[in-house]
Amino acid sequence: MSKHRWTVGFDADDTLWQNERFFHLTQARFAELLADYAAPEHLEQRLVAAEMRNVGHYGFGVKGFVLSMIETAIEVTDQKVPASVIAELIAAGQEMLRYEIELMPHAREAVEALAPRADLVLITKGDLIDQERKLAQSGLGEMFGTVEIVSQKTRDTYTRIFAKADTPRAMMVGNSLKSDVIPAIEAGAWGVHVPTYPVWHLEQADPPRGNPRFHEIPDLSHLPALFESLD
Template sequence: MAHMSSLSVIAFDADDTLWQNEHFFRMTEEKFTNLLKDYASGDHVTERLLAAERRNLEFYGYGVKGFTLSMIETAIEVTEDRVPAAVLHDILRTGREMLRHPVETLPNVFETLTELSSNFRLIMITKGDLFDQERKLAQSGLGELFDVVEIVSEKKPEVYRRIFSQHSTAPHQCMMVGNSLKSDVIPALSIGSWAVHIPHDLTWALEHAEAPLEDPKFHEISELGKLPDLIYQL
């Protein structure tokens, strides 16, 4: 194992790592399936919605706006083009409600970031809608704890390599922390960085992946407050 002194940068995911996110998508999805209960079962609507989201990622990207458009598309499909205008209005309203929802930071976030910021450069690397991510960062009160904030359209190995390179840091000196194995952990490990997985109670189906247990730079902790102890043990 490398000693802690080899680390200079710790990067963090935002949604469901620093603040709640998927919880609000699930609540909205429940409202959505209820709106279409006269046309299809909840399970069927959920299945069609997930298929629409997967289809639309390359066009709309991640976030509330793309999710809202996928709900509208699903409603049109499930009702065979007969969706009432009132239902479309309600879908748009629930989307706006998500964009106005107060930010709820997860336990021990502020304390952990404050402690680590005295010894490491902190970078936020988050994907999603630019305006919404900027809104959540501002409302969270965490912005001043980060040296750099990067809002990207996708988290791929080349994206991590570019970000770390821009800030004059070699990948092996960086650690990525997040709740998604697919987006936060596996791409970072692939370029030689450390990666810490913090599972969230709710994980979007399109973010599921197998844990890379064989990689010596992979670690998993139950909550963010345990991150400093892990780092100091490396």
């Protein structure tokens, strides 16, 4: 074990590449399709409730989101939703699974800067096939020694992953306080928050301010300097 080597975990969606805005665009289309049955605010509340119920069954990602939209459409129309609307929701989900990867600002430079100095691990939630597709399109895959696609990000998740890495220090970099930062800190790692907006409702949490292993940076261009200060 190296005395100075780090393991650095990176979240994928909305940390290394755009993701959440595609969900918001699809949700706007969902509201248009069901405008005759429910006001946008009420529809959003029902969809959020469905997602919270279903995340334990379907996991995170496009497929679970589409199923939750279909379930909500059936509920708000008293099971009278037209088949054409269901077809459009399915088509919207398929389109989400085909969109071109758009890297977040400074993502490539940050990964390239840390790759020679740390063992990089991609730690992401979501559908296996979709996440593998996005990683392949990103052009960043070769810089990660390990890829972990998990159903949940908990303290135990990070403890397991960082134990396998076998380095004395670990860091997790991500846009979600709830999934990327707080449980990584609980596992003994440093947690680096890179805020992005909007934040998915299931990923909202209060920052652990006052914890010496918590850091927040405005974007990934600041990550190499932060890493240098801790190394």
